[in-house]
Amino acid sequence: REHPEEIPQPAPRRIFQVRQSITGLPLYFQGYLSVRHSKCQEFRVYWTELRGTMLFLYDDKKAPTYSQKLDISTLASATNVYPDENGSGQFILMLSNEEVELKANDCECGKEWKGFILTVTKLSVPPDESLLPGQLTRMHEVLEKEKKRRIILNNCSSASLNRKSPPSSILTTMPACFYAVSWQEAKEMLEKNPSCGNLILRPSSDSKNYAITIRHELDAPRLKHYKVMSTGTSYIVELERPVTLPSLQDVIDYFVTQTRGKLKPFVRQT
Numbered sequence: 001r002e003h004p005e006e007i008p009q010p011a012p013r014r015i016f017q018v019r020q021s022i023t024g025l026p027l028y029f030q031g032y033l034s035v036r037h038s039k040c041q042e043f044r045v046y047w048t049e050l051r052g053t054m055l056f057l058y059d060d061k062k063a064p065t066y067s068q069k070l071d072i073s074t075l076a077s078a079t080n081v082y083p084d085e086n087g088s089g090q091f092i093l094m095l096s097n098e099e100v101e102l103k104a105n106d107c108e109c110g111k112e113w114k115g116f117i118l119t120v121t122k123l124s125v126p127p128d129e130s131l132l133p134g135q136l137t138r139m140h141e142v143l144e145k146e147k148k149r150r151i152i153l154n155n156c157s158s159a160s161l162n163r164k165s166p167p168s169s170i171l172t173t174m175p176a177c178f179y180a181v182s183w184q185e186a187k188e189m190l191e192k193n194p195s196c197g198n199l200i201l202r203p204s205s206d207s208k209n210y211a212i213t214i215r216h217e218l219d220a221p222r223l224k225h226y227k228v229m230s231t232g233t234s235y236i237v238e239l240e241r242p243v244t245l246p247s248l249q250d251v252i253d254y255f256v257t258q259t260r261g262k263l264k265p266f267v268r269q270t
Contacts, residue, residue: 018064022182024203025051026149028142029116033057034088034103035070043103050113052149052180053120070100075121081110093117115139120146152208175252177201177265183213187223190215190266197266199255201248204228210235210248212255214263 029050034043035057046057053073056066074096081091089110090103104110111128112135118126125139178201186200204211210228215221228251229236235251237243245251255263
């Protein structure tokens with residue numbers, strides 16, 4: 001079998017804390033997965049974490065930083081889990097921009113991975129009769145956590161939760177320059193893609209609030225970070241004189257207007 005260990009053990013607490021800080025996303029499921037992108041010929045084994053609607057791939061189980069991440073939020077569909085010649089459980093994720101093949105230790109493990117992936121991307125637990133009661137219970141728990149995470153992320157009041165309206169009417173859109181990245185990743189994005197803009201909105205390290213990372217040119221390029229506190233009904237930008245604004249888009253607009261357009265929201269060019 002391709003996987004180094006039969007039963008995945010949880011990462012030590014210190015490594016978990018570092019990963020939590022870097023990703024800024026809650027951990028839902030983890031274990032070894034073999035991954036093959038559509039452009040690659042060979043599978044590669046990673047210690048894999050499902051956080052939010054992202055798969056973080058680590059070269060080593062104890063590595064504090066991931067080597068790749070896979071955004072599965074655009075999942076269109078997933079194939080049935082089928083055994084390969086070695087008995088591993090294999091299935092394919094159909095994403096908007098590529099197909100990714102995943103291979104777990106066996107078919108049961110593959111079905112569990114697929115179940116958690118469908119739960120967070122489709123916001124419903126899949127009706128798979130082969131899933132065990134304990135697995136289904138954990139998927140329902142993850143489903144509730146993911147629903148709450150998205151509502152907090154989109155700044156919905158608790159009153160909105162009580163209204164029985166579909167998720168699309170509850171969730172508001174985030175500014176185009178919002179990316180679920182760490183400050184290190186934001187720094188790299190701004191440095192490598194100056195033509196896309198110089199202002200990124202991202203989750204703060206505590207996962208409850210937000211931060212703005214900017215890169216501006218004076219005598220030399222400089223990076224600055226500003227904390228944006230969420231009060232539930234408004235946002236406070238931590239400046240020498242704190243500024244309170246009603247929405248995250250207003251926060252972005254504030255930075256743009258205050259700098260007379262020198263700061264531009266970072267939007268990837270397609």
